Amino acid sequence: MKDYQRDFIELAIAKEALLFGEFTLKSGRVSPYFFNAGRFFQTGQGLASLGRFYAQAIVDAGVEFDLVFGPAYKGIPLASATAVALAEHHGLDYPYCFNRKEAKDHGEGGSLVGAALEGRALIVDDVITAGTAVREVMDIIAGANAKPAGVVIGLDRQERGKGELSAIGEVERDYQIPVVNIITLNDIISYLEQQGGVEHLEAIKAYRAAYGV
Numbered sequence: 675m676k677d678y679q680r681d682f683i684e685l686a687i688a689k690e691a692l693l694f695g696e697f698t699l700k701s702g703r704v705s706p707y708f709f710n711a712g713r714f715f716q717t718g719q720g721l722a723s724l725g726r727f728y729a730q731a732i733v734d735a736g737v738e739f740d741l742v743f744g745p746a747y748k749g750i751p752l753a754s755a756t757a758v759a760l761a762e763h764h765g766l767d768y769p770y771c772f773n774r775k776e777a778k779d780h781g782e783g784g785s786l787v788g789a790a791l792e793g794r795a796l797i798v799d800d801v802i803t804a805g806t807a808v809r810e811v812m813d814i815i816a817g818a819n820a821k822p823a824g825v826v827i828g829l830d831r832q833e834r835g836k837g838e839l840s841a842i843g844e845v846e847r848d849y850q851i852p853v854v855n856i857i858t859l860n861d862i863i864s865y866l867e868q869q870g871g872v873e874h875l876e877a878i879k880a881y882r883a884a885y886g887v
């Protein structure tokens with residue numbers, strides 16, 4: 675695990691963005707942990723630090739893209755903070771845009787805001803579990819004059835998709851793109867093991883055995 679990944683886990687725990695307990699997921703699975711990226715958005719500094727973690731993960735992965743795309747809603751602050759961090763900390767000033775969930779029929783109109791959605795779009799989002807949310811974003815990209823370049827998420831929950839592959843493996847296969855993460859479930863498990871905390875580990879490992887790949 676790299677230093678910034680450990681820092682991310684520690685900050686996520688401190689901000690209660692990474693929670694342990696019992697959570698019902700969108701997929702219906704009942705998980706012993708949950709990542710709520712919104713907890714980072716509660717202050718300007720929290721959001722700025724989140725943007726730096728995303729930017730670092732993108733630079734580390736070496737993914738090639740033309741534009742940063744933030745899917746509504748949580749992807750919007752995530753992608754905004756990431757685009758700022760790429761420019762300010764890595765000298766990478768990319769075009770950036772996001773979508774509205776409901777198209778606007780007055781003023782500038784339409785459902786996209788920012789740079790034109792064209793070329794290879796890097797999608798910035800919070801979490802992939804079963805892959806439902808990210809597939810909806812792919813439809814938006816396909817409906818515009820763009821192609822997906824990759825997806826970057828804060829947490830890869832490393833869960834099974836529809837078949838033998840992970841949900842993320844299926845996205846990578848179906849769209850021929852990389853899915854980059856700041857951390858994975860295995861990183862969280864390693865971190866908890868290193869901390870010597872046994873409290874949540876058993877439940878998380880049981881969950882991984884049931885739904886993991």
Ligand code: OMP
Nearest residue numbers: 699700701708709801802803804805806807
């Ligand atoms: P999938 O559409 O199943 O991939 O679930 C992804 C979405 O689930 C995310 O965009 C979140 O809205 C939500 N989610 C979290 O935010 N954090 C988690 O730890 C787990 C989920 C989830 O419901 O699976």
